[in-house]
Amino acid sequence: MSNQEALLEIKNLHTGFNIGGKTYHAVKDVSFDVKPKEVVCVVGESGCGKSVMSLSIMNLLPKHNGKIDKGEILYKGRDLAPLNDNEMNKIRGKDISMIFQEPMTALNPVLTIGYQMDEVLINHTKVKKEEIRKKSISLLKQVGISRGEQIVHEYPHQLSGGMRQRVMIAMAIACQPQLLIADEPTTALDVTVQAQILELITKIQDEVGMAVLLITHDLGVVAEMADRVVVMYAGQVVEETDVDRIFYDPQHPYTKALLTSIPRMDEEREVLNTISGIVPSLTKMPEVGCRFVDRCPEAMPECRQIDPQLGQTEKGHSVRCLLYDASHPDKKTEVR
């Protein structure tokens, strides 16, 4: 079957949305894997499909128009894509848990923190009834909330953004999951609070021994957290390799452009590099050819005719670009 070491393996995932009777793929042919205890960062701009991809893994797509059309999501070798809600409920929160960008909308505003935390433990563990509250409080302690005894009686609106995100993390790790999916967990937070939360995720990951799939748009966070990086653009993986090579040997023109367009504290630059144009919208995506072609500084005529495939350029480094396609005459040398 598949790679035995991988905890999560996504193979040729296509997630489509039905808009006006036509299916558009927000995620088109995404494949990558997450190994146990590894931190994989998925990075991309808004609309690149990174969130749809994470919702597909958890089977949380909007039921009326979103659907996985093709591909497999293998968790320990078992395909999650065809599972129904009942079967998924046994996995969500227990084996794979998720934290979201906006902890205010992810928590129920009319239930106390304690109630919401107990619920996870009641549903997924065999902790005795009288022990549950104690366990909830100890989980809050684990995420750095010292007044857990009081917090359990409070409502989400009484907490600050950073505290809410800590509560979310406490709930997510309640059942010692193997995989934590964090979708932009620090985007809504201030930098000093972001630093606290990132440190907490690293500490918890160490203690629980889980893998983390971190979805973000912030390359600083990627450099800080990732072991491996998956760069997405317009629903596709365009580059995948370890964190060092993403920053020091980027190959796809999009990755290169992205890295030079962010202002940096440690560098003096008068003019930032820009990527002209914007990400094409889902309904205006080119049917054939590379999806980055209109914004690519290195575009060639054939980029409009041939779909580039994700191919390995060296060990542990995959790129989706015709410049690196072995069959192409202009192919760049592997070691540069």
Next chain:
Amino acid sequence: MTQQKDRSEHLLQVEELKKYYPVRGGFFRKKIGDVKAVDNISLELKKGETFGLVGESGCGKSTAGRTITRLFKPTEGKIFFEGKDITNLRGSELRSLRQDIQMVFQDPYASLNPKMMVGSIVSEPLVNYGKGSESSLKDEVMELLKRVGLPEDAYFKYPHEFSGGQRQRIGIARALALKPKLIVADEPVSALDVSVQSQVLNLLKELQAEFDLTLLFIAHDLSVVKHMSDRIGVMYLGNLVEVADADEIYKNPKHPYTQALISAIPQPDPRNKSERIILSGDVPSPQNPPVGCPFHPRCPEAMPECSEKKPQLKEVNKEHRVSCLLYD
């Protein structure tokens, strides 16, 4: 702090500015307290420079920007624009001041009227101030739209037909229309993606040189602020805690808060993981700020006297001012 010097040397001078919002409660909605959004800031902007105001959410940087443009009335303090006291301007005087001070807002979705054509949005300031004849107006607006990088047919389109980055360009064109001397840009790129963000930042820099603008650039992202600014002011809980040249702030931060803020920014470089200063806790409420130094409950270097005495902004190096008892 501010010696009695000639105020006309600076385009804008702010002296001990305060802006409190009343908190009302009880049956008769009586005033029961104040939110001290801006609690004593002093700064000055030289002609043609970019001054960056940076701080976390709730530190009062937006309120400061809006009070300086006189969108809000200051509670206390003085604002001088080109040497003239504008703190209490009213009516037609205030109206004519607005020609010289314009603003670019954060949310390009909320700051443009969805029912107006882009052409009307950009020409409205010109019409309001009776600038340009009817015949020249359209040409002038077309010219502006072209200058900020929008296609010519943008004139007849509506805001919803544009992406976030393009909408921000429309907002910039509107701010430029009256050829102001000062532009206050309040988080102009925080709603944009990185690749589009760099387009807008470059545009602002170009326009600043071209139109000889002075820019007050307000943002929470220190990397962006450093890229844009000549000088930077760091705000915390309504107070300006440090002011210095952009390079100096980054290389030689003095205030413990600035040090923590800089160290907390994740750098896009996996080989350079420097030691972080992790602050504990959250920013206190500005309704009930701590006595003494506003930062002392979270400060890793707090001393006993920090909870008693409020530090003042003092010069420690040339052009480098810090408000911290460590340097007093």
